[in-house]
Amino acid sequence: MNNQLSPVSWQTIFKKSVVWGIWLFLLAVIQTSIFSVFRPFGAVPDLVLASVIAIAIYDRERTGVIAGIVGGYIADALGGSGLSLSPLVYMLCAALFALLAYSVLRRDFLSWLIGVACSLIISGIASIICAYSSVSAAHFTASHIFSELLIPQFFSSLLIGIPVYILTKLIWSRFFNTREMEG
Numbered sequence: 001m002n003n004q005l006s007p008v009s010w011q012t013i014f015k016k017s018v019v020w021g022i023w024l025f026l027l028a029v030i031q032t033s034i035f036s037v038f039r040p041f042g043a044v045p046d047l048v049l050a051s052v053i054a055i056a057i058y059d060r061e062r063t064g065v066i067a068g069i070v071g072g073y074i075a076d077a078l079g080g081s082g083l084s085l086s087p088l089v090y091m092l093c094a095a096l097f098a099l100l101a102y103s104v105l106r107r108d109f110l111s112w113l114i115g116v117a118c119s120l121i122i123s124g125i126a127s128i129i130c131a132y133s134s135v136s137a138a139h140f141t142a143s144h145i146f147s148e149l150l151i152p153q154f155f156s157s158l159l160i161g162i163p164v165y166i167l168t169k170l171i172w173s174r175f176f177n178t179r180e181m182e183g
Helices: 010-037 047-058 061-079 086-103 109-133 142-175 178-182
Strands: none
Touching: 010 047, 010 061, 010 142, 047 061, 047 086, 047 109, 047 142, 061 086, 086 109, 109 142
């Protein structure tokens, strides 16, 4: 079995960069504008992470990693959260689930659900690290962070992430060749 990826043309790389860049930027704008007012479960859902995991599962591994880095930077830039590990967390989660989708998991909704749930847990751990490293967050207790921040964000991201998954998969199937990932 040949595990090497087939070469990709510059046109395809450019097309993916434009399509996924616009999509991730649009999701980050929606996440930071609409969902800063309307908060399901009392938290802002992480739409960008949900899309990054879908991109990683359905597209090539390297596309998922790049989408993770770019998505993390876009989410941080528009979210204005200061010190954040989002680019690193998104990239690592995208790499992990892209490789798992290539070798162990299937490319389907259940794999995405597992990927997003695990990624949200990893992202929550990174958020705790950032919160405790921040001087302004010193008055928060661990129970407060879990009950009022992480658990509501987990469930809101899963719930609102489902339409994001559907739209991301629709974009992928509309713009990109499905045989391309077979390598």
